Amino acid sequence: MPYTDVIGAGREATPARTAVPRRLLMCRPSHYDVYYSINPWMQPEKPVDTGLALLQWERLRELYTSLGHTVEVIEPVPGLPDMVFAANGATVVDGKVLAARFRHMERTAEGPAYLSWFRRNGYQELLWPEFINEGEGDYLPVGRRILAGTGFRTDQRSHHEAQEFFGLPVTSLTLVNPRHYHLDTALSVLSDTEIMYWPEAFTPGSRAVLRELYPDALLATEQDAAVFGLNAFSDGYNVLLPQAASGLIEQLKARGFNPVGVDLSELLLAGGSVKCCTLELRDH
Numbered sequence: 001m002p003y004t005d006v007i008g009a010g011r012e013a014t015p016a017r018t019a020v021p022r023r024l025l026m027c028r029p030s031h032y033d034v035y036y037s038i039n040p041w042m043q044p045e046k047p048v049d050t051g052l053a054l055l056q057w058e059r060l061r062e063l064y065t066s067l068g069h070t071v072e073v074i075e076p077v078p079g080l081p082d083m084v085f086a087a088n089g090a091t092v093v094d095g096k097v098l099a100a101r102f103r104h105m106e107r108t109a110e111g112p113a114y115l116s117w118f119r120r121n122g123y124q125e126l127l128w129p130e131f132i133n134e135g136e137g138d139y140l141p142v143g144r145r146i147l148a149g150t151g152f153r154t155d156q157r158s159h160h161e162a163q164e165f166f167g168l169p170v171t172s173l174t175l176v177n178p179r180h181y182h183l184d185t186a187l188s189v190l191s192d193t194e195i196m197y198w199p200e201a202f203t204p205g206s207r208a209v210l211r212e213l214y215p216d217a218l219l220a221t222e223q224d225a226a227v228f229g230l231n232a233f234s235d236g237y238n239v240l241l242p243q244a245a246s247g248l249i250e251q252l253k254a255r256g257f258n259p260v261g262v263d264l265s266e267l268l269l270a271g272g273s274v275k276c277c278t279l280e281l282r283d284h
C-alpha cells in the first residue's frame, strides 16, 4: 500500500460542524395564490392548492422549531399572495433593518407591511431605502461580508446603499438566468466561510469573483439548480433544501453537513422554496 494512503492523503478532511440556533421570520401562506406572473415559474393558468401550500409551509416551520430555531410569524395580508416569501421582506444584520422596496407593483405593499412588523417588534435602526432591493432574496450575508445580487430585481445602486447602512463590505454579483432571478435561487450560504452556487446563473465576471472569494465552494449541477436546490437554509450543520436536489444532498453529506430534504412543491409554482420562505433575524 502506498505510503500516502496510510496517512490518508486524498481523503477530504471534513470539519466538525455545529448548528447555531437562529431567529427566523416567516409568513403563513393563507392568501397564497398565483394570479399574476413576475417570474418564469409563475403560470396563472396552473391551479394552486393553497391548502397543500399551508401544510407544506407548516411542516417547514415545525422542522425549524424541532431543530432548535425560533420562528416568529408576521400576519399575512389579503391581496398579497407572495407575502409568504418572507426572505424578500427586509435584510437584517446586526439588528439593523434595511427595508425592501419591490420592483413590481404587485408586491410593493409588502415592503411597508414588513417594515411595520419590525417597528412593532422593537427594532430601532430602520432604513426606508432610496433604491429597489428585494431583501434577502438578493442580500446574503456570509460572515462579515454581504453578497448582493442584481440583474433582475435589486437595483445595483442599492448595493452601495446597503454597504453604507450596514458598514460591511457588499460584493455585487450579476444574475443572467431569468429562472434564477434572485441571488438566493442561485447561491446559498452554508456557514460563515462557505457557500454553494450554480456558476451558470452569473455573468463571467461575477463567476470569477466567486471563484476568487470562495475557491472551495460547493458547485451545483444544472439539474440541482433547476429544482431550486440552492434555495436552501443552513444553520451551520443542518441544511434544509428542496428534496429533489439529490446531487446537492450527497455533496453536502460528503462535506459533513446534515442535509434535510423538504417538499414545498406548491410554493415552487410561484418560484419560491425553503430560503424564500425564511427571513433571518440577525439581531446582534
Ligand code: ARG
Pocket (backbone or CB within 6 Å): 038, 039, 042, 082, 085, 087, 088, 107, 136, 137, 182, 184, 185, 270, 271, 272, 273, 275, 276, 277
Ligand atoms: N413570486 C415571487 C416573486 O417572483 C417569488 C419570490 C421568491 N423569493 C425569493 N426569496 N427568491 O417575487
